[in-house]
Ligand SMILES: Nc1ncnc2c1ncn2[C@@H]1O[C@H](COP(=O)(O)OP(=O)(O)OP(=O)(O)O)[C@@H](O)[C@H]1O
């Protein structure tokens with residue numbers, strides 16, 4: 187698995203994203219890859235519960251378990267029984283798919299069915315940054331968001347026994363795709379028309395701003411092979427309720 191401190195490269199002055207360079211300050215918040223609000227530094231999830239690359243799998247500390255949030259990685263009643271004692275099996279299942287495919291919604295239902303904690307990397311990033319993803323995009327740009335997302339994924343993949351939903355673009359990162367190879371990944375597939383209906387105007391999803399259908403089409407054309415590459419199972423979601431979808435995933439998990 188990759189070292190979660192990698193995003194710190196952006197502070198070396200090389201600004202790998204090409205957007206944030208050492209010495210530049212953007213909108214008063216970003217200097218050389220850092221979000222300067224005092225809340226989060228690029229590559230670190232600073233909710234005070236789980237820091238980048240430091241998910242304490244299997245450790246339960248009072249008051250830290252929060253559905254969908256950083257720190258919710260404690261083992262629950264599920265996990266890989268064949269794993270050696272003390273070993274982390276990571277998430278029970280990881281959901282990937284385009285925006286509007288229902289990853290977060292289905293993961294929440296699924297976690298209830300499995301008696302597991304639901305963890306969502308978009309939520310972890312927002313908790314760490316102390317602001318919505320749409321604000322991170324506006325204030326700091328997509329490359330900074332992707333670094334925060336990558337760090338959140340590295341941490342979440344170490345969390346034992348959780349049901350993990352990823353952001354729609356998580357699979358764009360080659361290291362993330364490689365890390366997912368060892369996990370049970372389910373691709374929630376959705377048509378463009380159905381996804382467009384579900385996300386509405388997409389105000390909370392910065393990449394869908396403008397013509398939502400066109401953005402979704404471009405995004406799905408580019409990403410479909412990547413979702414398929416990491417997935418062990420593909421589940422169609424059009425015309426099906428989140429409950430039906432969650433049930434099918436339980437069957438896949440055997
Ligand atoms: N199977 C479904 N049928 C109808 N509506 C659904 C279904 N699944 C989810 N929705 C609705 O679609 C919207 C988007 O769902 P959700 O936020 O779970 O998607 P997501 O895949 O997590 O998106 P993102 O990638 O942006 O995080 C929500 O309003 C949700 O209630």
Ligand SMILES: O=C(O)C1=C[C@@H](O)[C@@H](O)[C@H](O)C1
Pocket residue numbers: 284285308319352353354355356390391392393
């Ligand atoms: O599809 C995407 O690239 C995104 C989807 C959301 O889940 C968020 O992770 C963010 O808005 C980016």
Ligand SMILES: [Mg+2]
Pocket residue numbers: 289290291306308351352353
């Ligand atoms: Mg989601």
